[in-house]
Amino acid sequence: xxxxxxxxxxxxxxxxRNNEITTHTSKLAPGYVQANVVILxxxxxxxxxxxxxxxxxxxPVLEVLDEGSYFTKYTADKADLRYDVPKYRLYEYGEIQEExxxxxxxxxxxxxxxxxxxxxxxxxxxxSAGIEIRNVAEGxxxxxxxxxIPTSTAGIFSGPTVVSMRPIPRDKIVRAVQITSRxxxxxxxxxxxxxxxxxGIKDVFKPDFGDPTDILAxxxxxFWACGVTPQAVAMExxxxxxxxxxxxxxxxxxxxxxxLSVI
Amino acid sequence: xxxxxxxxxxxxxxxxRNNEITTHTSKLAPGYVQANVVILxxxxxxxxxxxxxxxxxxxPVLEVLDEGSYFTKYTADKADLRYDVPKYRLYEYGEIQEExxxxxxxxxxxxxxxxxxxxxxxxxxxxSAGIEIRNVAEGxxxxxxxxxIPTSTAGIFSGPTVVSMRPIPRDKIVRAVQITSRxxxxxxxxxxxxxxxxxGIKDVFKPDFGDPTDILAxxxxxFWACGVTPQAVAMExxxxxxxxxxxxxxxxxxxxxxxLSVI
Numbered sequence: 307x308x309x310x311x312x313x314x315x316x317x318x319x320x321x322x323r324n325n326e327i328t329t330h331t332s333k334l335a336p337g338y339v340q341a342n343v344v345i346l347x348x349x350x351x352x353x354x355x356x357x358x359x360x361x362x363x364x365x366p367v368l369e370v371l372d373e374g375s376y377f378t379k380y381t382a383d384k385a386d387l388r389y390d391v392p393k394y395r396l397y398e399y400g401e402i403q404e405e406x407x408x409x410x411x412x413x414x415x416x417x418x419x420x421x422x423x424x425x426x427x428x429x430x431x432x433x434s435a436g437i438e439i440r441n442v443a444e445g446x447x448x449x450x451x452x453x454x455i456p457t458s459t460a461g462i463f464s465g466p467t468v469v470s471m472r473p474i475p476r477d478k479i480v481r482a483v484q485i486t487s488r489x490x491x492x493x494x495x496x497x498x499x500x501x502x503x504x505x506g507i508k509d510v511f512k513p514d515f516g517d518p519t520d521i522l523a524x525x526x527x528x529f530w531a532c533g534v535t536p537q538a539v540a541m542e543x544x545x546x547x548x549x550x551x552x553x554x555x556x557x558x559x560x561x562x563x564x565x566l567s568v569i
Numbered sequence: 570x571x572x573x574x575x576x577x578x579x580x581x582x583x584x585x586r587n588n589e590i591t592t593h594t595s596k597l598a599p600g601y602v603q604a605n606v607v608i609l610x611x612x613x614x615x616x617x618x619x620x621x622x623x624x625x626x627x628x629p630v631l632e633v634l635d636e637g638s639y640f641t642k643y644t645a646d647k648a649d650l651r652y653d654v655p656k657y658r659l660y661e662y663g664e665i666q667e668e669x670x671x672x673x674x675x676x677x678x679x680x681x682x683x684x685x686x687x688x689x690x691x692x693x694x695x696x697s698a699g700i701e702i703r704n705v706a707e708g709x710x711x712x713x714x715x716x717x718i719p720t721s722t723a724g725i726f727s728g729p730t731v732v733s734m735r736p737i738p739r740d741k742i743v744r745a746v747q748i749t750s751r752x753x754x755x756x757x758x759x760x761x762x763x764x765x766x767x768x769g770i771k772d773v774f775k776p777d778f779g780d781p782t783d784i785l786a787x788x789x790x791x792f793w794a795c796g797v798t799p800q801a802v803a804m805e806x807x808x809x810x811x812x813x814x815x816x817x818x819x820x821x822x823x824x825x826x827x828x829l830s831v832i
Contacts, residue, residue: 352615355622356633360643370619372724380623380721458643461635487832490753494831568757568831569750 314338315382315558322558323389328407330554331392332426337563339492340556341368341381341421342533343391344540345409345549348373351418353461357539358422360458364467364535366423366491368559368566374415381559387419393552400544405552412549423492424533424556425470427563431485432472440473440519447554448472449513450532454506455497457535465539469497470532471510473525482528491566498529505529577601578645578821585821586652591670593817594655595689600826602755603819604631604644604684605796606654607803608672608812611636614681616724620802621685623721627730627798629686629754631822631829637678644822650682656815663807668815675812686755687796687819688733690826694748695735703736703782710817711735712776713795717769718760720798728802732760733795734773736788745791754829761792768792 315338321327331340346354351373358365369381376387388409396403396412406412425448429439441448448470455467474482479499487495502510510527511518515534521527537550551557578601584590594603609617614636621628632644639650651672659666659675669675688711692702704711711733718730737745742762750758765773773790774781778797784790800813814820 348615352611352618355615355618359618359622359630359633367622370622484832490831568753569747 315560318558319382319385319390322392323386325407328392331556331558332554335558337430339368339381339559339561339563339566340424340426341559342424342537343387343394343551343557344420344422344536345387345417346420346540346545347414347547348416348418350462350543350545353463354420354540357457357460357463358420358536360460361535362490363494363497363531364457364533366493367420368423368491368561369421371419373418376413376419378421381421381561383560385557387557388413391551391555391557393555395550395552397541397545397548397550399546400541409549421557421559422533422536423566425493425530426556427492427566428486428489428530430563431489432482435481435485437474437478437482441517444519446517446519448516449518450515450534451507451529452514457539462543463539465535465542467497468515468532468534468538469505469529470516471513471527471529473519473521474528475525479526479528486530488567488569490568493531493533496528496530500526500528502527502529578823581821582645582648582653585655586649588670591655594819594821595817598821600693602631602644602822602824602826602829603687603689604822605687605800606650606657606814606820607683607685607799608650608680609683609803609808610677610810611679611681613725613806613808616726617683617803620720620723620726621683621799623723624798625753626757626760626794627720627796629756630683631686631754631824632684634682636681639676639682641684644684644824646823648820650820651676654814654818654820656818658813658815660804660808660811660813662809663804672812684820684822685796685799686829688756688793689819690755690829691749691752691793693826694752695745698744698748700737700741700745704780707782709780709782711779712781713778713797714765714770714792715777720802725806726802728798728805730760731778731795731798731801732768732792733779734776734790734792736782736784737791738788742789742791749793751830751832753831756794756796759791759793763789763791765790765792
């Protein structure tokens with residue numbers, strides 16, 4: 307029985323843990339922050355944390371667990387990262403090996419788990435301000451593009467910035483900049499407004515990942531740094547072993563969206 | 570000859586490098602960001618970066634140099650961290666061993682250099698808004714206090730939060746919160762307003778570090794997380810070797826104060 311709002315994420319995580327929820331998490335626990343998951347061996351952890359520090363827009367760090375630990379301390383009250391994500395992906399040398407709903411038999415004592423901000427928080431804030439999120443309205447995944455904007459390299463991690471695109475009505479662009487600027491913990495302000503070709507995007511209707519969406523006559527495509535960037539960069543590093551959440555199957559935290567606003 | 574404003578910090582760093590400036594840096598390059606310096610062996614670098622990630626208010630990271638590198642990439646155009654700070658402090662097992670004006674004979678290939686935000690940026694923004702910074706007006710160092718607020722531990726690094734205090738007129742407190750909230754990269758919003766005893770400060774006129782300042786009848790002591798926290802915590806970790814800047818003798822970056830504002 308859920309007795310208060312703060313128990314909603316805990317309840318959802320318990321359902322995920324017991325395999326009662328195995329779907330993507332986009333409609334679950336509205337108002338609560340969801341996180342991207344990247345799990346790496348300790349030998350790569352400093353470079354990856356440094357990569358995130360140097361690239362805070364695509365890689366906003368919400369929590370890094372202690373070496374070998376699967377219990378969260380800061381984003382959720384003792385969630386267990388071996389079980390509390392509905393679907394994981396295992397990569398070997400940058401290639402997907404399998405998907406699994408728990409890490410019981412894969413867990414290693416040298417794993418370091420990173421939880422990174424996700425644009426669901428961001429979309430909620432825009433929608434609360436009356437700005438339609440086209441891909442949500444169309445029931446699609448957000449369109450994402452590999453750009454010509456390099457990230458700042460850190461050790462073994464390097465590669466281009468991936469952006470997500472949302473069409474925004476001309477008269478709401480300034481408001482969209484203001485709203486997303488308040489949330490640097492989930493990618494923050496846009497990195498490009500309206501000129502897709504300037505960041506190396508040839509066709510704004512042909513995304514590299516996700517689904518294409520309509521752009522109406524009074525709308526402009528606006529681009530935000532995307533959480534796919536660190537995953538793409540980590541795959542490119544071809545580590546012997548890396549684990550992430552499966553796209554859309556995020557970690558549901560106890561944080562409320564507003565907890566991530568800086569002002 | 571200085572030909573443009575962006576050359577001011579470069580010129581000052583060259584004077585520091587040539588020992589033409591050996592003093593503290595508080596009046597130098599107004600409008601440009603200055604940074605705290607912490608240099609540690611690589612074995613401690615992941616824990617320290619994680620400590621900073623977990624404690625962003627006292628430990629706002631501006632740049633972390635690659636292992637062994639002394640050249641900055643992000644905060645200044647190829648500054649040399651072996652020479653470009655007017656005075657360094659060397660610690661062995663947490664004890665100060667000596668002060669030096671360059672690291673030529675001390676540099677090691679496993680050093681990782683951290684540059685952390687400093688409240689000078691912060692003070693400038695408040696003064697620009699017509700809020701007097703008492704310690705600056707009195708020509709003193711800011712009063713600092715060890716609080717009862719624990720930091721979030723990361724590996725070998727733990728300890729209490731250190732705060733700095735500025736007396737703010739009652740009718741300007743809201744403005745001071747707004748202004749400093751824009752600058753999370755230099756400690757951000759206050760962590761306590763007016764109730765020093767709630768954070769374990771017995772006597773607001775007896776700071777643990779720095780100098781006491783007046784608090785006028787219409788003023789309230791306001792407390793911000795302080796960059797002394799990571800240094801205190803690093804000293805407490807009693808590493809065989811650690812190097813910092815000497816208090817007040819900061820690293821002058823090419824960044825303008827406004828570059829650090831999030832909105």
